[in-house]
Amino acid sequence: MWWPNFCLMLNNSFVCLLLVLQKGLKDNFADVQVSVVDCPDLTKEPFTFPVKGICGQTRIAEVGGVPYLMPLVNKKKVYDLNEIAKEIKLPGAFILGAGAGPFQTLGFNSEFMPVVQTASEHNHPVNGSYFARINPADGKCLLEKYSQKYHDFGCALLANLFASEGQPGKVIEVQAKRRTGQLNFVTCMRQTLEKHYGNKPVGMGGTFIVQKGTVKAHIMPAEFSSCPLTSDEAVNKWLHFYEMKAPLVCLPVFVSKDPGLDLRLEHTHFFSHHGEGGHYHYDTTPDTVEYLGYFSPAQFLYRIDQPKETHAFGRD
Numbered sequence: 646m647w648w649p650n651f652c653l654m655l656n657n658s659f660v661c662l663l664l665v666l667q668k669g670l671k672d673n674f675a676d677v678q679v680s681v682v683d684c685p686d687l688t689k690e691p692f693t694f695p696v697k698g699i700c701g702q703t704r705i706a707e708v709g710g711v712p713y714l715m716p717l718v719n720k721k722k723v724y725d726l727n728e729i730a731k732e733i734k735l736p737g738a739f740i741l742g743a744g745a746g747p748f749q750t751l752g753f754n755s756e757f758m759p760v761v762q763t764a765s766e767h768n769h770p771v772n773g774s775y776f777a778r779i780n781p782a783d784g785k786c787l788l789e790k791y792s793q794k795y796h797d798f799g800c801a802l803l804a805n806l807f808a809s810e811g812q813p814g815k816v817i818e819v820q821a822k823r824r825t826g827q828l829n830f831v832t833c834m835r836q837t838l839e840k841h842y843g844n845k846p847v848g849m850g851g852t853f854i855v856q857k858g859t860v861k862a863h864i865m866p867a868e869f870s871s872c873p874l875t876s877d878e879a880v881n882k883w884l885h886f887y888e889m890k891a892p893l894v895c896l897p898v899f900v901s902k903d904p905g906l907d908l909r910l911e912h913t914h915f916f917s918h919h920g921e922g923g924h925y926h927y928d929t930t931p932d933t934v935e936y937l938g939y940f941s942p943a944q945f946l947y948r949i950d951q952p953k954e955t956h957a958f959g960r961d
């Protein structure tokens with residue numbers, strides 16, 4: 646399998662990032678602490694990832710895009726995370742992020758939370774991914790661990806991925822409590838970086854926990870829309886929205902500025918150990934919300950199978 650693929654080197658100075666993030670987050674949260682720490686062991690609760698860290702040979706990859714989902718679905722757009730790891734020159738990569746579930750295996754559409762150690766010469770791949778769908782019985786969220794029923798490494802249509810060697814190492818810890826501004830946690834970090842770095846894109850990925858509070862989330866319907874979705878209003882009618890409760894384990898991937906690759910600049914999905922998962926929009930409890938995150942800057946940005954025809958809706 647081969648997809649058109651483009652690679653760009655990113656700005657990734659650690660110390661500068663710290664100072665910039667600390668200052669920017671202060672405009673949006675009452676309590677902010679940004680520091681460099683050793684990555685906590687991500688094999689432990691609540692993360693339960695198949696690897697210990699998010700360090701080593703870091704990359705961001707955006708695969709496909711919203712134009713493959715709407716106006717109407719393009720069912721040819723199916724991918725395999727083991728193949729994507731090879732495309733980004735990191736077979737064996739640990740990959741996390743946000744995308745559309747592998748309908749080619751599941752037989753329906755869903756929100757996908759990739760958490761995968763891909764195949765290498767030395768390792769069998771491990772799929773720790775989750776997917777969330779709308780429970781046909783009651784319309785509520787149904788979150789499942791992918792590997793409980795399925796054994797492939799598929800994903801589909803669109804994915805925003807952060808890849809690394811999965812090693813322990815230094816990461817940027819971000820604690821933010823009580824939201825005083827309008828921006829969600831990820832948008833605040835991203836816009837802060839955009840303001841500071843301008844046309845030199847910075848990309849980051851990792852994981853954060855919503856420790857307290859609730860978030861607004863969405864889950865896509867199991868059936869792709871049969872009538873064309875051509876505006877944000879139409880997309881919002883099609884999606885199902887929920888409020889979901891902490892603790893939530895989020896898988897953020899963001900890039901400060903699009904260097905002209907039709908990027909989705911930020912995309913965060915989350916799972917939990919209490920049956921809730923989906924696409925993160927923002928917290929709905931500014932007075933009590935608490936975020937704790939671990940981030941790594943990406944060394945490279947890859948754009949895989951960029952849609953030729955594009956549009957601007959459905960990117961929220």
Ligand SMILES: [Zn+2]
Pocket residue numbers: 743744756912913914924
């Ligand atoms: Zn999403």
